[in-house]
Amino acid sequence: MVWLALTFEWPRPIALPGWIAWAHGFLIVIALFASILLWMWGLIMVSMPADTRRGLAFELFAKHEGMGYMRMGFPPARLGVFFAEKLPGPRDPARRRLPVGAARPASLFRSTFVLWRGRDASDPELAIGIASYTGGKNDPKGPRHGFRYLSLRLPRALPHLIIDARGNGSLRTLLPGTQRLSLEGDFDRYFTIYVPEGYERDALELLTPDVMACLIDYGSRWDIEVIDDRLQLASSRVTARSDAAESTALVYFAELVGAELAHQAASYSDPRASRPRAQVAAQGRRLRRRSTAWTTAAFVGVIGAMLAFPHVLGWLLDR
Template identity: 35%
Template sequence: MTRSVPFDSTPLTAPVTRAEVKAYTAQLRREGHLGSPVLGVVILCVVGAVFLLALGPILIAVFATILDPGGPSAIVAGVLPFVIFVGIVALAVWGITRGLGGAAERRFRLARFARANGMRWLPRQPAPALPGLIFGRGSSRAASDLIRGENPRFVEIANYRYTTGSGKNRQTHRWGYVAIRLDVPLPHIVLDATGNNGLFGSNLPLSFGRDQRLSLEGDFDEHFALYCPSGYERDALYLFTPDVMARFIDNAAALDVEIVDDWLFLYAKRDLSTLDPATWAWLFTTVAALLDKLAQWARWRDERLEAVPAAGAVASGIPGAQSAGAPVLTPPPAGVAPAGRRLRRGFSWVAVVLVVAVGLYVAVTLVATVLGS
């Protein structure tokens, strides 16, 4: 995301050697970013040995019954389970090694791509401390393949996973996100993209009160549903001027957007940190287009915060100005009043309909049971 460095996607597709990948993997292990694959192989062998000890006698008896128990086949019956075990372990080790090789090459390509574009790559970040609506939910939260840039402002692009439920209802949620650090905290605003909605509406994990929906001019509403805290409508209009709206429509219409605290997030229900050059070209173009407009947001101030007296200020003596000896007030400090820091959550009408439908089904079933008896 560094403007002085031209976009270069060559490392994503250029040939690499096994020696390069192996050396980089060893470096990551030395730096503590990767564990050793030996542990996984050892665990696999231990599990296999326990399996063999538990079922080996049964398999020997089965093979001995099928084969001739009095001839040379008895030896085969005793050796065959061990041959099967060794074969299974060999296949498992081969599969693990091949998978690790592909993952290692992916890591090497992403790290080299990040360097070529003035950024850096991180393999994993458990439970990232970010305030966005997809973070802090469920369990096993982790970001992976993080690409970070610091200039002209902090930008992070990564994949994100978290799980909800348990047992058969356990579900893993997959997201890709772009996190951009802003100059000042801003009101909580969500732009729910209409182009990626599903059959039951928004794909976001939270819903917001419909009275917080703000309609903007032009065709913006065709691309985004904008939610802002009640009373902050004028502030949202200040932030989303026609030129800013045009940038979001032209570059980010396929992404959900959230402004919260001093962060701007772009969300997608798929991986964004990939080896696909087209995806990265689109992301770099999108972020660059938005960065050009974010500087004007730094001037926003929440008028609901109290202005503070300027230290050592004196009255100007201009007619209509404050009287002599009265403190001269400076603009409100950067920040957001409590009412604007978070949107108020709303009901999920899909969930309400499902609950009502289940309730009606149960009621009808009970009535039918009573009448039938």
């Protein structure tokens, strides 16, 4: 109202004292910024009660399930496709396990509303939360900037697998089709499987009919990634309305599918590794990513063709 009065002299002309007439423009700017700040402050105050209620609901759920709860959790490890791990190359450290005691690269995500179970909240056996991307424009990007995630520790390291749910978006823009694996039955109607080349039989050993049935029945709307000794899951449902249903479903999924996959992992052996019962060979630790060079080249080619078309057409018509 003050800004309207100073700018348009509404609802009636305002006679300003002569000693402040020179500051008329400055006062307009101050009034504009003050109104914006007041609007932002009001929006924050209105949203805080809903955020507080959401946190209380998570805390009650955690107590009911015997889990810990943190409003602001530890940043999730920069591991796998979901959490924007650096694209691996032939000599990239991502193709081998980190040395003992070595620090992982800084996380590019922050986590909120985290439910966890285990001895250490910074490295829990099970964690469920909401991840939000905090990296810069030059940092690697994951398939989503915000998602609900589950991270479950497995008994041992396994080959890198991605189970892309057809109803939860698609990861095919990130992964080459040569790593795609087709499974029997109706599984391909719900999921697309990506495995490192040469590890197709290993994937069949891990994804038994019981595991596939559990995935179809309880996880058909989520993307799943098995990497190192972790099972990671990504869900696009991050709103407060979906908290109760998604949290309950994720805990049940972790208990059911986690137990099935853990049973297979306990007996898994990779004959290509130097320690087959404890390690995965380098070629199976990370999936190859789709190169952006061809995409960039195609984009540049299309733009070049569009720019050259009028000149080529004019040259043809003038002949």
